[in-house]
Amino acid sequence: MNESLSFAHVVRAEWIKFRSVRSSWMTLAVTVLLVVGLGALFTAARASRWPPRDPAELFTFDPTRISLAGVFLAQLAFGVLGVLVVTGEYASGTIRATFTAVPRRLPVYAAKPLVFAVLSLIALVPTTLAAFEVGQQLLSGKHINTTLSAPGVSRAVVGAALYLVVVGLFGVALGWLMRHTAGAISTLFGVLLIAPILVHILPSPWSENVDKWLPSTAGQAVFGVRPDSSTFGPWTGFGLLCAYVAVLLVLGAVMVSRRDA
Amino acid sequence: MIEARALTKRYGDKVAVDELSFVVQPGTVTGFLGPNGAGKSTTFRCILGLDRPTAGRVTVNGRSYRDIPAPLHEVGALLEARSVHPGRSARNHLRMLAATHGISGKRVDEVLGLVGIEDVADRRVGGFSLGMGQRLGVAVALLGDPDVLLLDEPVNGLDPEGIRWIRQLLRELAGQGRTIFVSSHLMSEMAQTAEHVIVIGRGKLIADASIEQIVAAASGARVRVRSPRRDELAAVLTSQGWTAVAVEADGLDVAGTSAAAIGDLAFAHGIVLHELTAQEATLEEAYMQLTAEDVEFAAGGAG
Numbered sequence: 001m002n003e004s005l006s007f008a009h010v011v012r013a014e015w016i017k018f019r020s021v022r023s024s025w026m027t028l029a030v031t032v033l034l035v036v037g038l039g040a041l042f043t044a045a046r047a048s049r050w051p052p053r054d055p056a057e058l059f060t061f062d063p064t065r066i067s068l069a070g071v072f073l074a075q076l077a078f079g080v081l082g083v084l085v086v087t088g089e090y091a092s093g094t095i096r097a098t099f100t101a102v103p104r105r106l107p108v109y110a111a112k113p114l115v116f117a118v119l120s121l122i123a124l125v126p127t128t129l130a131a132f133e134v135g136q137q138l139l140s141g142k143h144i145n146t147t148l149s150a151p152g153v154s155r156a157v158v159g160a161a162l163y164l165v166v167v168g169l170f171g172v173a174l175g176w177l178m179r180h181t182a183g184a185i186s187t188l189f190g191v192l193l194i195a196p197i198l199v200h201i202l203p204s205p206w207s208e209n210v211d212k213w214l215p216s217t218a219g220q221a222v223f224g225v226r227p228d229s230s231t232f233g234p235w236t237g238f239g240l241l242c243a244y245v246a247v248l249l250v251l252g253a254v255m256v257s258r259r260d261a
Numbered sequence: 262m263i264e265a266r267a268l269t270k271r272y273g274d275k276v277a278v279d280e281l282s283f284v285v286q287p288g289t290v291t292g293f294l295g296p297n298g299a300g301k302s303t304t305f306r307c308i309l310g311l312d313r314p315t316a317g318r319v320t321v322n323g324r325s326y327r328d329i330p331a332p333l334h335e336v337g338a339l340l341e342a343r344s345v346h347p348g349r350s351a352r353n354h355l356r357m358l359a360a361t362h363g364i365s366g367k368r369v370d371e372v373l374g375l376v377g378i379e380d381v382a383d384r385r386v387g388g389f390s391l392g393m394g395q396r397l398g399v400a401v402a403l404l405g406d407p408d409v410l411l412l413d414e415p416v417n418g419l420d421p422e423g424i425r426w427i428r429q430l431l432r433e434l435a436g437q438g439r440t441i442f443v444s445s446h447l448m449s450e451m452a453q454t455a456e457h458v459i460v461i462g463r464g465k466l467i468a469d470a471s472i473e474q475i476v477a478a479a480s481g482a483r484v485r486v487r488s489p490r491r492d493e494l495a496a497v498l499t500s501q502g503w504t505a506v507a508v509e510a511d512g513l514d515v516a517g518t519s520a521a522a523i524g525d526l527a528f529a530h531g532i533v534l535h536e537l538t539a540q541e542a543t544l545e546e547a548y549m550q551l552t553a554e555d556v557e558f559a560a561g562g563a564g
Contacts, residue, residue, distance in 0.1 A: 003363045005331045013360035020353035021346055093344035096311055097354075097401060100338050101361040103310040103327045260312040 010107040014115040017094075018085065027081040028120075031074045031164070032127045038070030039131035043138045050142045063146045064153050064225045067135020068128060068160045071223065075167045075216075078120070079188045082171025085116055087181040099261045109253050113172045117165055124161035128223075132157045152225040152234075159222030159234060163241070166219060167192070170245045176252035192216050212237075215244050262287055262440055263308060263409065267317035270303050270464075277303040279464035280317065285442045287408070290435045292455030293444040296552055300464040301444040302341050305413050309338055321409055333362045333405030339398040341413035341444075347387030351378060351397050354386060359404055372400040377426075391418025399427070409440040416450055428454045448548035462552045475547050484515045484523055487536035494532050498523065511535070 018024050043066050052058065089095045102108050132148070139145040148154045170191075174184040192215075199211045211217050212231045221228070221237030231237055263285040270278040278300040285291045295301050306312040308319050310326035321329065321336055329335050345354050355369045373379040376396040381389070386397065395418055402410055412431075416424045431454055435441045445451050451458055452472060460468040460475075468475055488494045491511050498505045503517040515523060520539045527534050 003331070003334070003365075005333075005362050009363045010361050013357050016353060016357040016360055017349075020350065020357065021348040023348060088346060092346040093340075094346050094349075094354075095344075096340050097344040097358060098361075099311060100309050100336075100340075101333055101358050103329070103332055258313075260306070 005102065005107075007107050007111065010102055011111045011115060013098075013101075014108070014111040015119075017089075018115055018119065021088070023084060023088070024081065027077055027084065028123055031078045031081070032123065034074035034077060035068070035070040035124075035127050035160075035164075036131045036134060038073055039067050040070075040134045040138060042069040043067050043135040047138050047142050047144075050144060060226065061144065062224060062226045063136065063139050063144055064132065064156045065223060067132050067139070068156065068223050070131055071128070071160050071164060071220075075164055075192060076189065078164045078168045079171040079192065080185055082116065082168035082173075083175045083181060083184040083188060084171075085112060086172055086175025087179060087184055090175075090179045091181060095261055105257050105261075106253060109176065109256050113169050113249065116168060116172060120165045120168055121161065124164050125158060128157050128160040128164075131160075146225075150225075155234060156223040156225050159238065162238065163219050163222055166238075166241055166245055170215070170248070173245055173248035173252050176256055177248065213240070215241050262323075263319070263321050263411075263442055264323075265304070265308075265317070265319040268304065268307060268314055268319050269316040270300075270307055270312060271315045276464055278307065278314075281461065281464065281466055282317075283459050283466060283469055285440055285459070286457070287440040288435060288438050289457055290431050290441045290443060290455045292451035292458040293442055293461075294448060294451055294458050294548065295444075295446065295461040295467075297446055299446075299461050299552075301446075301461065302413055303464075304461075305338070305340070305411055305444065308411060309336070309340075331362055331405070333358070333364070333407065335405075335407050336409045336411065337402030337405060337407040338410075339395070339402045339412040339415055341417075343386075343394050343398070345386045345394070345397065348385055350383045351386055351389070351393075351400075352382040354397065355400060355404060358401060362405060364404060368404065368406075372403045375403060376400040392420055392423050395419055396423070399430070407439075410434060410442065412441075412443045414444055414446070416445065416447075424450075448545050460548070460551055467551050475551070476541060478547070483540040484518065484520045485512060485536060485538045485540050486515060486523055486527075486534055487512045488527070488532055488534050490532050493530075494527060494534075497526060497530050497532070501526065514540070 046066055089098065098108055099105055136145040146153055148157065171184070171188055174187050178184040178187065195214055196211065196216055199214060200207055202210060208230050218232055218237040219241030221231045222234045224234065232240060265281050265283050268278055268281045281304060293301055303312065307314050308321065308326060326332065326336065352369060352373065355372065356366060359369050373382045376399050378393055378396050378400070381393060386394070389397065395415060399415065402412065415427050419427060431441050431443060443454065455472065457471050458468070458475060459466070486494065489511060491507065491513060495505045495507065495513055498513070498515055503515055505513045505515045508514050520537050524534065524537055
């Protein structure tokens with residue numbers, strides 16, 4: 001191998017970094033378990049109480065979305081993984097060693113989310129697919145299951161994995177911006193958990209008008225199959241989430257290259 | 262070669278490094294001395310591009326650190342605070358840094374052997390002693406076989422055997438023509454390793470000289486004499502306008518003249534001498550004199 005500093009080499013270094021700490025694999029495993037396990041749990045609960053008491057539910061029921069319900073909790077674990085990939089380096093001081101090796105810093109800044117995104121896609125697409133298949137198996141007893149070939153279903157299954165990846169990247173961006181684990185995780189949870197609750201307290205129609213612009217609501221449209229008029233379309237919503245994260249990543253790049261490490 | 266020109270770094274309104282200028286030459290070990298808080302680590306951080314100078318400039322081999330295309334091959338650094346993830350093994354830490362420059366796993370094994378931690382290379386660094394951590398830091402610095410080495414307090418936490426090892430290693434590396442810049446807050450340590458020292462206090466340059474020059478400057482002309490007829494001798498010496506201070510039972514510390522002049526005078530008066538020695542300040546004393554006014558947190562006496 002040619003001995004010089006290059007982006008490809010930095011990417012390799014980031015891969016070694018990711019795989020050589022136990023917490024990476026543990027958080028990834030927790031995410032996988034939450035998506036598949038909780039999805040199965042929610043789906044089984046729904047199947048056992050079918051048909052629903054409220055007939056309106058017959059029309060809003062989305063067999064794909066219920067099988068992917070684990071994503072709602074898993075997003076927190078995965079966002080934390082994104083945060084830790086960065087703040088773990090600041091907390092331990094590894095960042096100084098890293099930046100002495102790569103003094104221009106931006107290659108590291110770019111390689112980190114790249115490695116993170118590729119790895120998580122490899123891990124998460126099979127995961128959401130598994131959650132979907134397990135869920136449909138559970139629903140098939142009541143004949144309310146769906147298949148991957150039904151319109152919008154395969155998009156939703158892949159979309160759920162994409163959503164998690166982008167939430168993880170949101171964590172990465174917050175990690176770069178804040179450098180401290182606690183601050184970045186609080187902000188992450190604030191945006192994903194607290195903001196929707198606060199928005200729902202607003203009177204209608206403000207509530208709906210604001211809600212659809214929230215990163216979580218916008219992004220989650222990508223794994224719904226039934227059209228929902230209160231949110232953006234699947235790809236528009238997901239695109240909005242990506243735009244938010246992209247803005248934060250650009251902001252972080254400017255700050256990381258300028259400030260003292 | 263490392264060159265600082267009016268290097269200044271402020272954090273808020275606190276000045277950490279104040280218009281510091283110096284040159285660190287290749288082929289010798291240069292010590293970087295100063296009390297804790299004098300600005301040594303900040304200077305290192307500026308050299309390594311971790312902190313941006315507020316004003317002035319510091320270059321390594323004529324270039325800003327950020328402009329060096331493959332820094333690990335040019336500059337090796339041992340940073341003061343441990344900079345390793347506690348959950349990662351020593352080998353993986355080195356492999357990760359090596360990977361940024363495409364340095365082979367063979368070289369990683371080599372430096373692990375060189376610093377003597379190959380037996381613990383696959384253990385998590387969190388369980389390392391301070392000494393093992395320092396050895397890993399040295400391994401990081403040597404990874405790219407660089408011409409310039411910066412070591413921040415390398416002997417911290419090392420056992421006597423380790424201290425001897427690092428001194429020998431530094432001299433050996435300097436002997437190969439490399440530039441070695443080592444910080445310490447202990448002059449005695451530097452005396453054993455460095456040939457040249459740069460002393461700073463409160464961010465300002467205090468001295469930039471060889472070890473001998475610093476000792477000579479601090480020594481002044483003090484002579485220790487012993488005589489069974491001390492009091493007579495004292496009277497003779499003070500009559501010449503020299504100051505003589507009684508020490509112990511039969512000794513005098515004389516200032517303002519040379520050993521030869523005292524010997525001649527004693528002979529002329531028929532006074533027997535039992536000792537006549539020019540006193541050299543120890544390096545430690547010289548250093549204390551130099552930095553006495555620049556210690557940030559001096560242990561003040563009562564009142």
